[in-house]
Amino acid sequence: MRTLSTGKAISDHGRSLVDNRRDAVDPLLEALRAAIGRDGRRDPERVLAQRLGVTRHRLRRALMTLQAQGEIAPAVPRRAVAGSRDGEALIRATNPVEVIELRLALEPVLARLAALRATPFDIARIERAATTPAAMDIGAADLAFHRLVAGASGNALAAELYALLRRVGTDARLRVMPDRPTCPNRLRQRDAEHRAIAEAIAARDAEAAERAMRQHLDAVQQQILGRLAPRLGAA
Helix, strand or coil, X not given: CHHHXXXXXXXXXXXXXXXXXXXXXXXXXXXXXXXXXXXXXCCCHHHHHHHHCCCHHHHHHHHHHHHHCCXXXXXXXXXXXXXCCCHHHHHHHCCHHHHHHHHHHHHHHHHHHHHHHCCHHHHHHHXXXXXXXXXXXXXXXXXXXXXXXXXXXXXXXXXXXXXXXXXXXXXXXXXXXXXXXXXXXXXXXXXXHHHHHHHHHHCCCHHHHHHXXXXXXHHXXXXXXXXXXXXXXXX
């Protein structure tokens, strides 16, 4: 009985710590929203952390939350701006097939990590985002879902790399027939694929989450190849 009581006390204490931590995040998010301008500009992390009185690690986690919610854009890595292969060079050097190939290499791993590391709050948002809202832009809804999964992976570097990848992939010059309306059947299928990913993450089933994400991106890849085929044939 003593062991059970001790275990229950530890469990209750752990839940209390999680609740306190979750409650402590909200004021930080509000402070961040106030500190970031309407144009999305923000001070360097070092300056923001000092101003808000938090560690840089905690600040990054809060920034990732706002990024996953679509409230702010990811910061552009300095090397992408200053290096010879900046964002413009990346866009000129790549194509939609390369983008989806890299997504297939990265996102299934992010889904696996999300199944292992996502908080209950992360999971709730992922589940909500899995179904496209009627009034929301289809592309924006897709991006929001995938960014939430990336953010829930708990790997800040991977999430930033993914954000850069999607920023390159959504550039107008890389879009595959952007004026073609999305088929309602494909939208329903996409939402079903998203929900399968969300359900696996919620169940803490890392293998199923990875597999569901891979299957979803395989379908996206086939769609891209199908849309590129007429262009290749015309050439």
